[in-house]
Amino acid sequence: MARPSTHSRQGRQGDRAGREETDLLDKLVHINRVAKVVKGGRRFSFAALVVVGDGRGRVGFGTGKAREVPEAIRKATERAKRTMIRVPLRDGRTLHHDMQGRYGAGKVVVRSAPPGTGIIAGGPMRAVFETMGVQDVVAKSLGSANPHNMIKATFNALINIKSPRAVAARRGKKVSEIVSRRSGAAAEAKAQDHDR
Numbered sequence: 001m002a003r004p005s006t007h008s009r010q011g012r013q014g015d016r017a018g019r020e021e022t023d024l025l026d027k028l029v030h031i032n033r034v035a036k037v038v039k040g041g042r043r044f045s046f047a048a049l050v051v052v053g054d055g056r057g058r059v060g061f062g063t064g065k066a067r068e069v070p071e072a073i074r075k076a077t078e079r080a081k082r083t084m085i086r087v088p089l090r091d092g093r094t095l096h097h098d099m100q101g102r103y104g105a106g107k108v109v110v111r112s113a114p115p116g117t118g119i120i121a122g123g124p125m126r127a128v129f130e131t132m133g134v135q136d137v138v139a140k141s142l143g144s145a146n147p148h149n150m151i152k153a154t155f156n157a158l159i160n161i162k163s164p165r166a167v168a169a170r171r172g173k174k175v176s177e178i179v180s181r182r183s184g185a186a187a188e189a190k191a192q193d194h195d196r
Helices: 006-023 069-082 123-132 147-159 164-171 175-195
Strands: 025-038 041-053 058-066 099-103 106-112 137-141
Touching: 025 069, 025 123, 025 147, 041 069, 041 123, 041 147, 058 069, 058 123, 058 147, 099 147, 106 147, 123 137, 123 147, 137 147, 164 175
Parallel strands: none
Antiparallel strands: 025 041, 041 058, 099 106, 106 137
8 A cells, every 4th residue: 555645744744733723722911012212202012912722731821022913912922832831630621739830029829629610810810721721720819910920920830730640650659549648638638627
């Protein structure tokens, strides 16, 4: 049987990459008008902050600056697509565990939540979780309200989230040992709260 030519195979890979590009969701988080003072007066340009995700655990953010708004958004979207990270999700709907993230004066806390909770998060953080495909999460920003710092702090928290499988592989244990210990610790904490 004749093998397909490399040209057609590359074409198919290109189609797949194109399809993945179109599946991405993007959200404009913030747009800022910046002025540069030059000899003839002020020259205005626009800085855009965009979050991009595939709705299945991959998410990225990017910034772009241009003289026109659409061009700034396009640049930011391109950069966001190049810097995407994969975050493991529990049951495809929430995070595996609670985490804190910091960036500059920005500090955020993200917590996993039971089904039906929804996305409880403010502005920039909500955009990250919506594009990432998280359905249940509780998040709180405790520091700077600057959207750039909030997004970077959120990504700092998401990068450090590990799945039980990854933790088990690193420690050389079974996934069941890790998960049962987690549920046991939660039950123990609940019992201590009850005793108080």
